Amino acid sequence: DLANDYGNTVFTSSIDNVKIDYSNVIYSSVFMQNPFFGYLAQGIGILLSKLLDLNTIWMLWLGRIANLILYAFLISRAVKKAPIYKIPLMVMACLPLAIFQAASLSIDVMINGLAFLVIGYFLFMYKSKDNSLELKDLAIFSLLALLCGLCKLPYLALIFLLFLIPKDNFKTPFYYNIISFLIVAVLGILWAKFYATPNYMLSYRAKYFIEHNVSMSGQINYLAGHLPQAFVTFANAFDYIGIVLFGMFSFSFPPFVYESNLFTLLGLLFVGSVVFLYPYKNELSNKLRIGLLLVVLIVFFGTFTIQLLNWSSVGILYGVDIQSRYFIPLLGLLPLIFGFNKSVDDEEKVNKIIMLISIVLLSALVILTVCRWY
Template sequence: MIDYKDYLNNYKSLIILLISIIILNIIIFNEANFKSSFFIFTVIYTTISGIISLYYYEKTKNIEQTVFLIIILFGLLCVFLSPINSVSDEGEHFMRSEITSHGDFFPKYITQNNKNGFMSIDSLAHMPMDKTFLETDSWNSQPINTTPHLVNSAFEQNPFYVYLAQAIGINLAKLLNLNQISMLWAGRLFNLLLYASFTFIAIKKTPILKVPMAVVATFPLAIVQAASFSSDSFIFSFSFIVIAYLLYMYKAKEGSLTKKEIGIFTILVIILGFSKVTLGGFALLILIVPKSNFKNPKDKYLGFLSIFIILITLIIWAKFYAVGSISHSWRASLFTQKNVNANNQIKYLLSDINGLITFLKIGNQIPVQINALSKLYTNYDNFPLFNIIYALFFIVFSIFYQLEDKIKRNTRIITAFTLLIIIFGTYLVQYLTWAPVGAKDLIESGVVPRYFLPVFVLIPFIINYKNSKIKNSEILIITCIVIFLCSMFTFMAGIIY
């Protein structure tokens, strides 16, 4: 039974939610929006989902269960209403998932009739792009056509396990003889379930930073990616698991850790690094684990061996598999047109001071990344007001939310250094493999906010104000999460439908 104080808090949260939705609708009001039945549906659906989420947290006070519920409720909206092949590279992820669905974990790059590519099925070869299911009935209603068909790209460089969930959905659709749109929805749904499940496990496992992890996991961009065929669903959620395991080691009892925990952490980071090599930088975080937490204090120094093993493994993976595989796609011709060449780019950086100057201006990318926070779909507009408000919210939250533990200065420094390595490494890798040789602006590297999303979890770990007095603010944070999701998805419904 909820006491008066709890009831009042719940009441306030719902009032804040409803007022925010009313203000949002005034801001984005136009006649076309309010004539759209799907816009009205989205307003009603997100409002009800928000109320359910807030009520559930008030009843249970369980953050991981509430986050799982939020991801599923709002993710389902994206599963069915996100335009086909509108999330970045979703079509190519779809093709790799389909190839994985018949057990081909390492796609074969072949030549057929003087054309190069990978063998998938006819249904995907004729898939529409940036169209809603209302605009593609001729494709939607057709039965799945499994006739072999050569496709030019299939993310050969990615490990197969980031597509297993989507492949299960595809196989289920094939088994039930569903139509083509159902195959798309099934793959998206299983990817969403993977994301929600891994996130639940991570938040449950971590002894601290549960709320920061919840905030990042429910960011609209993360949920849209999770509810598509994108491999980011695995990358984001598995990153949370890596961080959770590291924090478990960090907060372990004195004398309780052994070589086994170091081995498990090493394997987890390698698995993550194969899917996003720059996130291998998380290996450095093992240095924040106190020596006293190990049964044998000397085992602490095995952390350096762990970092070395991870580094060497990922370098070998990138050099002998991933980098070469990138050219087995539409990117090869684009790179030729744009004069993209990693070797020549390295020579430029080593011989021209302008290359160093370009990277010294990396701070100029902050407003660029903030302006892209609401860029959920490749060819649709973003929501500038959302970008500003969310950035301010996250900064205030990171500084003033009261963490469960006082963070030592050395721990903050190591964590900050790790995040800088990951951020700089991401720009460097993209600059080498995507920007034209001699590019003077890092914006040409094609870096987008989702590349950094997992590291946002650790920002409060670095900049949190140790004397913050804000306590028991979880319900306020959950309310903010729901408001941002309602506002973002309502805006997108308005411009898409």
């Protein structure tokens, strides 16, 4: 039983040196609604620990290491594919919270990694020459957006980026883009209705929902019958932006959350500097910036709505469970939307400073973790 070791470190745990137990045990599902491919890397790491006949702790360690390697691969591909804004993309993907999640067993690695890869591929397609993008490029982009959306439904909205790419860049007719969009949208809806939602109840959530009067249909009916309150609720969703931003430098889950006010302040200043002050050579149209902002808002409000319907008791429209980790990929779009600094004195020097600060922040995370737990 791992319950007694919850919150312990390897130095205080009583099971780290125990051999792997191969007895059959039935546990209640937790994330049955998630696709299988979101856990392949972790599974490979766990399988390797079994093949090597290691101790129990190695199932955790190798699973997490495999997940981190997968994240590194996806982000490296995203940065390599993007012809512009490589450094801001890398910085946002390597923020302390992103790496903290990447070094876990969470499906967040697949969500965040695929989302950043979609952004990188979008930048590649956006900057491509006229009549250069083939059906293959359209298919790859659509598939990446679909896989990301299957892991976390609101990120299906990344398929809207397809309509921000100049039509002249494609060899294929524009209606191919519309068909791709419709295929991704329909498959996402079918997945949500016939797989994710039914399997959502095959976990501890079913008991939680009954005990706390959580009902998606009930909440929808309540919102429909109280439109003024519904309007205020969604208008107040912007209040969660501050929670999301400050939470980017808060780690773990209750009751084991740890953070540092100084670390948070310096981290937010750094992120703000990259978003608003990173120098760019490529002029981005206001149409593109507005389109990207709309995509960000769709993902944000989509996530807010899902949390409101799936976790809040019927009639309770405040205190929605919003976590910063849900929005890590959106940070990759912010420099494209809000960056207006055209002065490029020494781009190489600026990039080196940014990368150095990123490394310092990650080092600070390690120190903060050691101070908290060891």
